Amino acid sequence: MNYTIEKVTTLIGARRFGNAEASIGFLLTDSRSLCFPEETLFFALKSERNDGHKYIDDLYRRGVRNFVVEQLPEKWEERYPNSNFLKVVGTLEALQRLAERHRDEFDIPVVGITGSNGKTMVKEWLYQLLSPSMVVTRSPRSYNSQVGVPLSVWLMNEQTQVGVFEAGISQPGEMQALRDIIQPTIGILTNLGSAHQENFPSMAAKCKEKLTLFHDTQAVVYCQDDELVNRCMSEFAYHGEQLAWSVKNNKAAFFVKLIEKKDVTTTVTYVYNGKTEGSYSIPFIDEASVTNSIVSAIAALYLGITTEQLAERMAKLEPVAMRLEVKEGQHGCTLINDSYNSDINSLDIALDFMSRRPDHKGRKRTLILSDIYQSGLTDEKLYHEVDDLCVQRGIKKFIGIGEHLQNNAAQFDNIDEKSFFKSVDEFIHSPEFGALSNEVILLKGARTFGFDRLTELLVQKVHETVLEVNLGAVVKNLNWYRSFMKPTTKLVCMIKADAYGAGAVEIAKTLQDHRVDYLAVAVADEGVTLRRNGITSNIMIMNPEMSAFKTMFDYDLEPEVYSFRLLDALVAAARKEGITGFPVHIKLDTGMHRLGFDPEKDIDELIDRLKHQNAIIPRSVFSHFVGSDSDDFDDFSAKQFALFDNASKKLQSAFKHKILRHIDNSAGIEHFPERQLDMCRLGLGLYGIDSRNNHIINNVSTLRTTILQMRNVPKGDTVGYSRKGKIDHDSVIAAIPIGYADGLNRHLGNRHCYCLVNGQKAEYVGNICMDVAMIDVTGIDCKEGDSVEIFGDDLPVTVLSDALDTIPYEVLTTISNRVKRVYFQD
Numbered sequence: 001m002n003y004t005i006e007k008v009t010t011l012i013g014a015r016r017f018g019n020a021e022a023s024i025g026f027l028l029t030d031s032r033s034l035c036f037p038e039e040t041l042f043f044a045l046k047s048e049r050n051d052g053h054k055y056i057d058d059l060y061r062r063g064v065r066n067f068v069v070e071q072l073p074e075k076w077e078e079r080y081p082n083s084n085f086l087k088v089v090g091t092l093e094a095l096q097r098l099a100e101r102h103r104d105e106f107d108i109p110v111v112g113i114t115g116s117n118g119k120t121m122v123k124e125w126l127y128q129l130l131s132p133s134m135v136v137t138r139s140p141r142s143y144n145s146q147v148g149v150p151l152s153v154w155l156m157n158e159q160t161q162v163g164v165f166e167a168g169i170s171q172p173g174e175m176q177a178l179r180d181i182i183q184p185t186i187g188i189l190t191n192l193g194s195a196h197q198e199n200f201p202s203m204a205a206k207c208k209e210k211l212t213l214f215h216d217t218q219a220v221v222y223c224q225d226d227e228l229v230n231r232c233m234s235e236f237a238y239h240g241e242q243l244a245w246s247v248k249n250n251k252a253a254f255f256v257k258l259i260e261k262k263d264v265t266t267t268v269t270y271v272y273n274g275k276t277e278g279s280y281s282i283p284f285i286d287e288a289s290v291t292n293s294i295v296s297a298i299a300a301l302y303l304g305i306t307t308e309q310l311a312e313r314m315a316k317l318e319p320v321a322m323r324l325e326v327k328e329g330q331h332g333c334t335l336i337n338d339s340y341n342s343d344i345n346s347l348d349i350a351l352d353f354m355s356r357r358p359d360h361k362g363r364k365r366t367l368i369l370s371d372i373y374q375s376g377l378t379d380e381k382l383y384h385e386v387d388d389l390c391v392q393r394g395i396k397k398f399i400g401i402g403e404h405l406q407n408n409a410a411q412f413d414n415i416d417e418k419s420f421f422k423s424v425d426e427f428i429h430s431p432e433f434g435a436l437s438n439e440v441i442l443l444k445g446a447r448t449f450g451f452d453r454l455t456e457l458l459v460q461k462v463h464e465t466v467l468e469v470n471l472g473a474v475v476k477n478l479n480w481y482r483s484f485m486k487p488t489t490k491l492v493c494m495i496k497a498d499a500y501g502a503g504a505v506e507i508a509k510t511l512q513d514h515r516v517d518y519l520a521v522a523v524a525d526e527g528v529t530l531r532r533n534g535i536t537s538n539i540m541i542m543n544p545e546m547s548a549f550k551t552m553f554d555y556d557l558e559p560e561v562y563s564f565r566l567l568d569a570l571v572a573a574a575r576k577e578g579i580t581g582f583p584v585h586i587k588l589d590t591g592m593h594r595l596g597f598d599p600e601k602d603i604d605e606l607i608d609r610l611k612h613q614n615a616i617i618p619r620s621v622f623s624h625f626v627g628s629d630s631d632d633f634d635d636f637s638a639k640q641f642a643l644f645d646n647a648s649k650k651l652q653s654a655f656k657h658k659i660l661r662h663i664d665n666s667a668g669i670e671h672f673p674e675r676q677l678d679m680c681r682l683g684l685g686l687y688g689i690d691s692r693n694n695h696i697i698n699n700v701s702t703l704r705t706t707i708l709q710m711r712n713v714p715k716g717d718t719v720g721y722s723r724k725g726k727i728d729h730d731s732v733i734a735a736i737p738i739g740y741a742d743g744l745n746r747h748l749g750n751r752h753c754y755c756l757v758n759g760q761k762a763e764y765v766g767n768i769c770m771d772v773a774m775i776d777v778t779g780i781d782c783k784e785g786d787s788v789e790i791f792g793d794d795l796p797v798t799v800l801s802d803a804l805d806t807i808p809y810e811v812l813t814t815i816s817n818r819v820k821r822v823y824f825q826d
């Protein structure tokens, strides 16, 4: 559903410069995600950190000709022939306005979903409930922000029969804009929780802000049993139909008569509108799934689904997996596994993710895809689009699984290497399966095709213990710390010690994609590994070994210099190679008394020596706080800062070029933002740990294992070596495959700490062994094969570090290499 550039200009009320003809089908806000340049309209958004106008040049070179801007680039006519610049006051507002005008074209039901949790699950389930009967356009993944919502609404097209969109807010005043774009006819409030509460004066204020979405809707779905929601709804003076649900009030529009939980299913019996009785079962038993199913059911019934259809489709509900996982596979393959519902929009997002991760070995990019259902397009058109997308995103090999793909093989005329199979089974038994090697493979399949089996066969056999690393949380933490910094302050991300245990290569890829200024590792070899894996960012080496100078020159790794001995050796090595102007980072010791030049005694001589050579050049000068994480050391920190400030200014004044000054680490960024100078060094905070408050910002790493075996141990018996685990009442003991050789500290044993089994605390019993530990699961509903959380999303790592009387750094960095790291993006 394309728009001419004239039409777009009118719709957003822009002033147009340039008169090239153009037809717009795609909106772009992130230059890295460009796919179809000719039909793309780029919005140069401005944020505190970044300015989209910077990317116009690059995008023009890559074929984009249409731009929405706040300022015209200089000499645009000469530099960018045959292009259009639409000048507006605010580019974000223009994007929102265009989506709003696009929405106006449709006179169809549109569901707007908001709430603190469960928005994405409800959206996906509603899609699953509706899509067998109608064409649904919905937000891809959780695109629910001020930028995500307009991009989602833009996806509505001629085929769309119903729209389902999420609206997420973090600040007062944001909902109004989202409402104007979505213009929902039906509203759903999933629930209210404490997310983003810091920005709102009260829960009631946040609730009211959320209800703004529902102003002009015909009906609103909400839970009447939640007192706060109920109160806000009555104060809100809502005129539409109130589709409230309740387990108590039989007058509610959706009265839940009975909720019955069995082993793996839950049955909900209801009365809808006081007359229609029905029931359905879902293949889940957790509380969140049950309430999410209820609101989805109400919206589906309201949209005309029959009780029979509802029951039939509810029974087949699929879990909503939001994760894009990166795993090491067999035969040198890397697997990107996306089990999120298979549709063309989420395919595009997954392909974008894949194409943005550098691959050093230049391995072939392969897509294994299953049939896509309910796209609203003819197969021919759909798979032709998939083919286009693959070519644009650099796919060199295509494997299609399913009869529809097989029948449409002809659409894939742009990809040379391709094969098609009726089923996963047929593929697994084919020579093509055996031939997969040295490829980066994106697996994207509808669950019904059994892609889990395929993934299982392709991944390297892993130890049952894994460290799951949430790359999305890394980015959230990055942005959280950036919020304390001026937009112009640069940032070094510390990824020493294998990124505090999380795995340096994948973390570096994510950070590079988010344009951090520097990455820092401990030794040269770590830097080499990054370079070999396609990392091109600036890299700093914090503990350069004298034996590795040549490596540093070869791989552009910038050493820290902390002593005259190191300085002399480095200068000599650089001269030998004929190198001049190699950037280094000067470390001053202001109180740690570890490494560094003395800021008072050494500084003059240091300046003198630096000035009398041209092999190296100081790129930055820094020092490190010894106690920025505690107020107790504020006086000392002030002293450190004064020493650093003096000496570093002196160094700067001796040189004409800019020398970056930096001293703040994670705790410093938060505690002393006034000392951020030119650059900050973010370490532990990136991994989600706020060391000042011993609290987790956004959890990054979760260490998980599974129950190997369970047994009853009678009172009086013991568990483990040296009979340390005395059992004082009949107990159930489970063995888990993780021991001190994996980094599970032996001092956690003998009930000094616990792990979580199905959300419940299970203490370590007896001594922890090398590869196995035993836990007390008495009274916990669990079985062999169940997952166990050692620390992570639900059990903060600080619980372990506190129990061990150490710091979280130590717990994270001692997880051994044999524990597989699994990366995902939510």
Ligand SMILES: *Cc1c(COP(=O)(O)O)cnc(C)c1O
Pocket (backbone or CB within 6 Å): 494, 542, 624, 664, 665, 666, 667, 681, 682, 683, 684, 685
């Ligand atoms: C490790 C390190 C940091 C990061 O410290 P965090 O407390 O993890 O933020 C900063 N600077 C230097 C010199 C470091 O060695």
